Amino acid sequence: MCVTAPSCPTATRLYENGKVIATDFGYDEIAGQLDEHPGAVLWLDLFDPDGDDLASVAKQFDLHPLAVEDAMTDHERPKLDRYPHHVFLNVYAVDLATKDSETRFGKTEISVFVTNRALITVRKSPSDTQRLIDRWDSDADLCSAGGVGFLLWGLLDVVVDGQYAVTQRLDAGMDMVEDALLEEGGAPRVVRMKAVKERKLLAALRRAVSPMPELVAQSMRSDLALVDDKLRPYFRDVEDHAQHTVDEIEHLRDRIDSLLEADNSEQSNVLNNTTRKLAAWAAIVAVPTAVTGYFGQNVPYPGYDQWWGFLVSSATIVVVSLLLYLYLKRRGWL
Known part of the structure; x- marks a missing residue:
């Protein structure tokens, strides 16, 4: 079959019986490699493909048009959809970066097509795929039993681990914010704004993470035939980590909301004390003012x-x- 190679950057790896038997081969060699190694599974990565690139891949791997449309659309929600010849997933790899003392949240949308013999990833922004490769290579013995489900497990495991790592970093940063917010007299405005920004980061992270436990659970459905008995404990471990990450995020949201509320209460107390002092002094000053005003006293100065x-x-x-x-x-x- 004549195929048109995508013009976007691609990466390829072929696994068979727990070993990497080919890597970084051209797109036009994929069909030959799969025919030559009937027991092998393929990873094909496409970086920022256009419509023609995905149309070519869809034709070769019989991908559903609706799934291709979702892969071309930005900011799709995390989900898992089943189609006649493949499964489609959309997930987000996340990270945190610090620049000029400012914490910045970044996420990479990854669309995934899972066929009988191939895992096709579509990345819409730059990300580090080496961690994914390292995870597969370090546990490649699972590939001999898991097939393409092994590749899916490695992908989900790396994504969930990254989400948990970001949550832990936010938790550590929250400790410093907490100390500043709980100072006597209320925190300065710059500290309060930092806490509000942390809450915004948590909201963005929650949108990417909250669907993950259900998504991993769906991938283990028996009717999808992606996960065998050997891989099932590993998928359950990923599901457990995903749920733990969601729980941590909810805990952090409650924590920062409580801190901001405590800071508001402290500032209200300080304001009440100040108002009481001013009222007391005003009362003291009002007495001589009232007396001298009543008697019309005008003392030479x-x-x-x-x-x-x-x-x-x-x-x-x-x-x-x-x-x-x-x-x-x-x-x-x-």
Whole structure:
């Protein structure tokens, strides 16, 4: 069969009986390799393919048009769909990077076609596939029994491990935020904004992670025939890790919400104390003001009936008001 090779970057590996028997061969060699090794399974990776690239692959591997459309669409939700000749999955590999003291969340959308003898991955942004290769090569003996299900297990395991690692990093970062938020008098605004940003990161991570336990569970369905008895414990282990990651994220969300609420309460207490002090001083000042106002007392002051007396009193008002403004500004009341 004449095939048109995709123009996008590709990667290939062929596994048979727990060994890598071919790697980095051309797309036009795939059919020959599969015919020559009837017991082998293929990994084909496509980086940022266009419509023509996927159309060529779909024709060769009999991929469903709806699945191809999902693979071409950005920001699809994590899911698993079954089609007549293959299974389609959409997952997200996530990571955290720190630049200029700012934590940035990144995710790579990966669409996956699982056929009887091939695992085809479609990546829409750059990501490290070496971790995936290392996972397969370190446990390649499972391939002899698991076939293409082994490749799917390695992919899901790497994705879930990455999601858990990001969750752990956010948990560690939360410790520093917690110490700052629980300081007496309330946290500075920059700390509160950092906590709000952490909550946004958790929300983005939750959207990528929360469907994973159900997705892994669906991949073990007997009617899909992807997971045999030897692989099933490994898939259950991935499912357990995925559920643990979801639980950690929910715990972190509750934790940061509680911290922000505690900080708001602390700031309210400080504001109440300040208001009470100001009210007390206002009451003290009001007494002599009321008495002197009632009796119309107007006591002569230095410079009374002199032109320079007006300047002294005006300057005193300006200077005292300015000093009071600077004091209140320094205390953060203005």
